Amino acid sequence: DAGVIQSPRHEVTEMGQEVTLRCKPISGHNSLFWYRQTMMRGLELLIYFNNNVPIDDSGMPEDRFSAKMPNASFSTLKIQPSEPRDSAVYFCASTFQGRNTIYFGEGSWLTVV
Amino acid sequence: KQEVTQIPAALSVPEGENLVLNCSFTDSAIYNLQWFRQDPGKGLTSLLLIQSSQREQTSGRLNASLDKSSGRSTLYIAASQPGDSATYLCAVFDRGSTLGRLYFGRGTQLTVWP
Numbered sequence: 001d002a003g004v005i006q007s008p009r010h011e012v013t014e015m016g017q018e019v020t021l022r023c024k025p026i027s028g029h030n031s032l033f034w035y036r037q038t039m040m041r042g043l044e045l046l047i048y049f050n051n052n053v054p055i056d057d058s059g060m061p062e063d064r065f066s067a068k069m070p071n072a073s074f075s076t077l078k079i080q081p082s083e084p085r086d087s088a089v090y091f092c093a094s095t096f097q098g099r100n101t102i103y104f105g106e107g108s109w110l111t112v113v
Numbered sequence: 114k115q116e117v118t119q120i121p122a123a124l125s126v127p128e129g130e131n132l133v134l135n136c137s138f139t140d141s142a143i144y145n146l147q148w149f150r151q152d153p154g155k156g157l158t159s160l161l162l163i164q165s166s167q168r169e170q171t172s173g174r175l176n177a178s179l180d181k182s183s184g185r186s187t188l189y190i191a192a193s194q195p196g197d198s199a200t201y202l203c204a205v206f207d208r209g210s211t212l213g214r215l216y217f218g219r220g221t222q223l224t225v226w227p
Binding site for chain 1 (some may be wrong): 144145147149155156157158159160202204206214215217218219220
């Protein structure tokens with residue numbers, strides 16, 4: 001299996017622009033996580049889907065952030081409008097049934113200037 | 114709320130040493146605990162998963178133990194090598210929320226020099 005696939009790997013954008021991050025989980029996994037990693041705060045869970053349904057979105061920082069999972073093989077995390085403080089590495093991860101070994105993608109490195 | 118702490122934050126050792134990395138968590142009601150490795154500019158790679166009913170797991174030179182009652186886990190690395198240099202994170206799946214929620218420590222940054 002190719003693992004969890006994220007795109008883009010790197011993005012530099014101007015403040016106010018819309019950013020869309022994409023994730024393809026491992027085939028057969030039914031739980032998907034979006035995390036954000038910064039030096040200041042470490043790894044933070046943004047949202048957690050199970051069977052394509054958002055279960056826990058308490059980590060989504062504000063209304064500028066939204067996430068969707070239209071089917072079992074694709075998820076997006078959107079930031080609109082983006083701000084410099086959103087600069088971070090955004091990781092997507094997947095597992096089966098939420099509590100087994102979790103597999104991470106390589107991350108999307110976002111810089112908002 | 115579950116809190117996960119890792120000590121030390123950084124560790125620098127010569128090649129060949131045996132190492133112990135520590136992880137503690139505040140709520141013992143967990144499903145499992147996982148140890149991850151993160152290389153610079155990369156994602157996290159799962160090393161070991163210990164279920165709440167287990168005491169330890171081993172993979173090659175790595176051995177992880179779990180003492181759920183005291184809220185502690187250790188990752189033992191035998192005969193360390195420069196290729197082991199990375200950040201090691203522990204994470205617990207908490208029973209307190211629906212379907213579980215993974216809480217991460219801040220990691221231990223390990224440098225093994227030749």
